[in-house]
Amino acid sequence: KAGVTQTPRYLIKTRGQQVTLSCSPISGHRSVSWYQQTPGQGLQFLFEYFSETQRNKGNFPGRFSGRQFSNSRSEMNVSTLELGDSALYLCASSLGGGDSNQPQHFGDGTRLSIL
Amino acid sequence: AQSVTQLGSHVSVSEGALVLLRCNYSSSVPPYLFWYVQYPNQGLQLLLKYTTGATLVKGINGFEAEFKKSETSFHLTKPSAHMSDAAEYFCAVSSSNDYKLSFGAGTTVTVRA
Numbered sequence: 099k100a101g102v103t104q105t106p107r108y109l110i111k112t113r114g115q116q117v118t119l120s121c122s123p124i125s126g127h128r129s130v131s132w133y134q135q136t137p138g139q140g141l142q143f144l145f146e147y148f149s150e151t152q153r154n155k156g157n158f159p160g161r162f163s164g165r166q167f168s169n170s171r172s173e174m175n176v177s178t179l180e181l182g183d184s185a186l187y188l189c190a191s192s193l194g195g196g197d198s199n200q201p202q203h204f205g206d207g208t209r210l211s212i213l
Numbered sequence: 214a215q216s217v218t219q220l221g222s223h224v225s226v227s228e229g230a231l232v233l234l235r236c237n238y239s240s241s242v243p244p245y246l247f248w249y250v251q252y253p254n255q256g257l258q259l260l261l262k263y264t265t266g267a268t269l270v271k272g273i274n275g276f277e278a279e280f281k282k283s284e285t286s287f288h289l290t291k292p293s294a295h296m297s298d299a300a301e302y303f304c305a306v307s308s309s310n311d312y313k314l315s316f317g318a319g320t321t322v323t324v325r326a
Contacts, residue, residue, distance in 0.1 A: 102256070129312070131312070131313065131314070133314075133316075140316060140317075140318050140319060141303065141314075141316040141319075143313040143314065143315070146312045146313055148312070153312045154311070154312040154313050156313070188256055188257065190256075190257075190314075198245060198307045198308060198309055198310060198311045198312050198313075199245045199262075199264040199265075199307075199309070201247060201259045201262050202259075202314060203259065204249075204256035204257040204258070205256050206254070206255050206256045207255075207256050
């Protein structure tokens, strides 16, 4: 069974640009979550989607947005990039449903560097 | 709101020695607790989880954790460390209808030969 696939693995952008990251969940998983990992702030929750609906959102500015498609694949977009957006962005999928007790399975992440 | 505190950002153990990683949680509702491991340049891999039921949870690679409600703890142990256990370990908490994981700051484990 294929795991969570994130593309691209590495990305270099400059300040002011925008970027779109992609995540394909494990087959059958309907929930997709996004996290930002930095040395200073650690792992921080961005948002979670289930059946194309955002169910929860972390404390990030509106420049960070996401969406989920009918096949459960998800994208996140960051506009007007800042130096502080340099991070490893992790996507995780789970079966979803009405409870949060299902474990989340993580992809290897997209390493975003802002110059 | 839930939160997790991991005691000790770095732990160094000898090969074959006990590995003990400490995690305390704060939650106003019954928590779901998880331990993940992260190797360099990789994502997070689930080691084990506690949702309900038995308080001693066994995971992969010989790790186990015990949920102690009275101490609000979920410490991770492994009886005998192996060189391949060198990695960063994260404790995380969630709860019903929360749809997110709140992570601790992580503990880096070094294994000495």
